[in-house]
Amino acid sequence: MPAEPLYLTTPIYYANAEPHLGHTYTTVVGDALLRFWQARGRRSFGLTGTDEHGDKIAQAAAKAGVEPKAYVDRISAAFRTTWQEAGFHYDHFVRTTDASHVAFVRKILAEIHAKGDIHFDSYRGLYCYGCERFYQERELVNGVCPDHRVAPSEIAEENYFFRMGAYQERLLAAVETNPEWIVPDGYRREVLALLREPIGDLCISRPKSRLTWGIELPFDDRYVTYVWFDALLSYVSPLAERGLMDLWPAAHHLIAKDILKPHAIYWPTMLMAAGLPLYRQLCVHGYWQMDEAKMSKSVGAVVRPLDMKARYGMDAFRYYLLREMAYGQDAEFSEGALVTRLNAELANGLGNLASRVLAMQQRYFEGILQPLAPEPPDEALRVAFATARRQLEAHVADLAFHRALEALWRALDHANKYVVETAPFTLAKDPARRPRVGAILHELCEALRVTAQLVEPFLPETAVRLTALLGLPAERLAELDLPWGGAFPSGHRTAPPEALFPRIET
RNA sequence: CGCGGGGUGGAGCAGCCCGGUAGCUCGCGAGGCUCAUAACCUCGAGGUCGGUGGUUCAAAUCCACCCCCCGCAACCA
Numbered sequence: 001m002p003a004e005p006l007y008l009t010t011p012i013y014y015a016n017a018e019p020h021l022g023h024t025y026t027t028v029v030g031d032a033l034l035r036f037w038q039a040r041g042r043r044s045f046g047l048t049g050t051d052e053h054g055d056k057i058a059q060a061a062a063k064a065g066v067e068p069k070a071y072v073d074r075i076s077a078a079f080r081t082t083w084q085e086a087g088f089h090y091d092h093f094v095r096t097t098d099a100s101h102v103a104f105v106r107k108i109l110a111e112i113h114a115k116g117d118i119h120f121d122s123y124r125g126l127y128c129y130g131c132e133r134f135y136q137e138r139e140l141v142n143g144v145c146p147d148h149r150v151a152p153s154e155i156a157e158e159n160y161f162f163r164m165g166a167y168q169e170r171l172l173a174a175v176e177t178n179p180e181w182i183v184p185d186g187y188r189r190e191v192l193a194l195l196r197e198p199i200g201d202l203c204i205s206r207p208k209s210r211l212t213w214g215i216e217l218p219f220d221d222r223y224v225t226y227v228w229f230d231a232l233l234s235y236v237s238p239l240a241e242r243g244l245m246d247l248w249p250a251a252h253h254l255i256a257k258d259i260l261k262p263h264a265i266y267w268p269t270m271l272m273a274a275g276l277p278l279y280r281q282l283c284v285h286g287y288w289q290m291d292e293a294k295m296s297k298s299v300g301a302v303v304r305p306l307d308m309k310a311r312y313g314m315d316a317f318r319y320y321l322l323r324e325m326a327y328g329q330d331a332e333f334s335e336g337a338l339v340t341r342l343n344a345e346l347a348n349g350l351g352n353l354a355s356r357v358l359a360m361q362q363r364y365f366e367g368i369l370q371p372l373a374p375e376p377p378d379e380a381l382r383v384a385f386a387t388a389r390r391q392l393e394a395h396v397a398d399l400a401f402h403r404a405l406e407a408l409w410r411a412l413d414h415a416n417k418y419v420v421e422t423a424p425f426t427l428a429k430d431p432a433r434r435p436r437v438g439a440i441l442h443e444l445c446e447a448l449r450v451t452a453q454l455v456e457p458f459l460p461e462t463a464v465r466l467t468a469l470l471g472l473p474a475e476r477l478a479e480l481d482l483p484w485g486g487a488f489p490s491g492h493r494t495a496p497p498e499a500l501f502p503r504i505e506t
Numbered sequence: 507c508g509c510g511g512g513g514u515g516g517a518g519c520a521g522c523c524c525g526g527u528a529g530c531u532c533g534c535g536a537g538g539c540u541c542a543u544a545a546c547c548u549c550g551a552g553g554u555c556g557g558u559g560g561u562u563c564a565a566a567u568c569c570a571c572c573c574c575c576c577g578c579a580a581c582c583a
Contacts, residue, residue, distance in 0.1 A: 011583065022583030029583095056581085185523075186510065190578095193509055202580095227581060256583035257510085285583075286511080289576090326520075329511070330577080337518070337531090344531060348545055356542035363541075402520075406530070416546055425541040499543050 005043035007247040007280075008033055011255050012094060012234045015050040015075040016060045019082045021288050021303035021333060025325070026254050028318050029285070029401070031088040033254075036396050036457035039478055045247050047238060048083065049094030050076040051231040053224075055206075058213040068213045072097060086305055086314055087460060092238045096230055102215050104237035105230055108274050110218040117163045117273045123203060126152040160205040160223065167269035168199050174268065174278060182264055183399065184328035187257065187284040191264040199265055204229050232267045236276065251279035260284055283399055286330035303333060315459040316342045316501060322401040322458055339504045346501040349412050350451065350462075356419060357444040358469060358497035360437075364428050367471070367493040369445065370438020372485050377422055378443045382484050384414040385450045389480075392454055401458070408454055415447045442485075445470060445494060449487045453480055462500055469495045 010030045013023050027048060034046045052072035061071035076095055083090070094101060112118050125134040134152075172195045175181060175188060182188040205223040206214065214224030235253065239245050255263050260282075268278050290303075308317040320338040323345070325331035361367055372378075388411035395404035424440045427433040449470055456463035456477055467477050471494045476487060 014582075017582080020583080024583080026583045054581085190510055231581090254583085257578085258582065262581070287577085287583075324519085332518085334518090340518090340532060343543095347543060352543055352545050354542095356546075358542090360541050406520080409530090417548095419541075420539070420547040423539080423541090425539085428541085497542080501543080503543055503545085 005045070005247055005250045006033075006037050006252060007239070007250045008044065008046050009235050009251060009253050010048040010090075011253075011259060012049045012051040012096065012231055013079060014054075014056070014231075015052045015072045015079070016056050018075065018078045019305060021290075021305070022256060023079070024086070024303075024305040025288060025321050026256060026285070027083060027086075027088050027090075028321050029327070029399075030090065030254050032318070032322060032401065032457045033396070034089050035460065039453075039456060039480060040393075045092070045244065046090035047092050047094060047235065048079075048088075048090045049092070049234060049238075050079055050096070051234065052076065052095055052097045053214040053230050054227055055211055055213075058211060061213075069097065082305055086309060092242070094234045094238045096215075096234050098237075100241040101234055101237040104240055105215050105225065105233050106218040108233060109225060109229060111275075112162070112270075112273045113160075113219050115273065117166065118160050118204065119163065120158060121161050121201075122156050123159050123161075124154065124156045127155045127157075128152040157207065157210075159203050159207070160217065160220070161201040162204045162229070162270070162273070164202045164266065164269045165198060165200050167272045168195065170272060171195065171265065171268050175264075180281065181278075182282045182284065184284065186328065187260055187264075187282075190260065194261065194265060199269075202228070202266060228262050228266050229270065232262065232270060235279070249277045249280060252281045252283060253279055254283050254285070257284055257286055283327075285327050286325065288325070288333040289330055290333055308338075312338065312342060312504070313461070313501070315462045316346055319346060319405070319459055323405045324402070326402050327399040339506060342501060343503050343506075345409060347499075347503045349409060349416070350455075351499060351501040353412060353416055353419075353444075354448055354466060354469065354500055355497040357441060357448060358494055360424055360428075361441050361445065361494050362496050364424075364434070364437055365441070367495065369442055369488040369490075369492040369494070370435065371490075372442050373435065373439040374443075375439075377418060378439070381414060381418050381443055381447060384411045385447055385484075387411070389450070389454055396457075405458060408451065411447070412451065415444060419444070442488065446484050446487060449476070449482075450484070453477055465498075465500060469498065471495055 008030055010023075010026045013019070030046055030048065034044050037044050050072065052068075052075075057072060058068050061068040064071055072095075080093055083093075096102075109118070127134050172192075175191055175195065179185070179188065182191055204225055205217060205220075206226045207223055211224060211226070214226060215230055217223045217225055235251060236245075236248060239248055253263060263282055271278055288303075305317070308314075312320075316338070320341050323341060324333075324337065361369075374382075388408045391407035392404040395401070395407060422440045424437045427440075428437045448466060449472065452463045452466040452470070453476075463477055464474060467474055470487075471492060472487060476482070
């Protein structure tokens, strides 16, 4: 396994609404990756958090009748408690209102300004006083603001601009020479297409007359910085604060496709200007499409993660998200499909296998493990699980979680066939065949143990429960290289079965 | 106009990057088993892999063109 550490980030979620399906998906992926690599001995550090400044938040707060800080305190807390109740792992939760982050942003802005990459200029555009924002001509409907139905005024405003274009060539070279830098490849091609056009300058300030909810520029107190300089730097500021800057070059950013441009264009040029190394990889995923006709009324257009947890269990929800979407592509979210997978793959596949094995183990041997005595079908079973591990690990390294799970389920299918083919329940009727029955069940207990280990990053609760049912200590979960046959000492006793995934009747 | 993604048995999808028996889940038909969460196993029906042309001994997979569908186009993962 790689010696290089892993610094994994989710986006720093914009704190203008409570956590929904999109946030949850990215965070599930992050959690699964952290668990996966930690189990394999890789040093890792996970970051998530909330992006709390800006227009939209000031407006949302005003609408809610509270101060911006009170508003973001509430939303940020909602994210944190949601992730906690969902059982997600991460090492740091950053808020862009953290004092250390604010200080870090000001420091970087001052440095880039001193270096000459930030200049003051006049910006001319179509401004709607009702919306308090500029419009592009193509956004207007018949020349008027779509909300207020009035023609915007052309006004000039002075602002600070980051000379992003100065780094365009270096950025292009970086994208061209490193094909793994932005994955999947479709998104890299999209970035290359963007870089065929001049990227120009990036407006990075807002006058306080228009927006006060932001970080004041260190070189002009009439302005606050706007959005990206603030938000993107939150990937770095927690490391600086904690003395972990050595992790920075190992940064892998998980994002959805809507924020590709800021991450693939603004961010690397900002890093170049700041004299920091580039992040290691940008991992871009698609959207969950919602077909409202297929959603139950109680769910509606917004899928709340804790509702899903309450209804189906967190592991089933995680399984569905990871199994259904091919990372990078869009997928459709449907509760019906979730239930189908829960029943077919979790309950009938994994759950039922555990149930039948533990039941026989209980019935024939009162839970006591019997000695192994490998025969050809047993060897084939071992090969199936060894193959599953190899494929699963290769697919996770490729972010192909759907294929990783599929690979493990092929082994589980093999195990279910193995039960029918070796028919321990038939052999058990013949006292002379009892040792063979015991050996078969031992093989199956090993299969379940390996399953618990391999599935842990994706279904952490299930892994723990299955390990406990096998009568093993939780630490065993991390011992991935324990040889087949080495998990159960002589006289070991397994627990009576219990349903890991009750079927959802439809 | 541009960019991206799709078009694979009844439904939903994977496979395509690294050409060589078309796979998964659901649904349907028949049978088996009885350890198990009416679960499990076997067999079967059902596909000219959007179209045309090309490369190749060989193409769902590579290339070209075309036809449909869906997103994006300065701040929703």
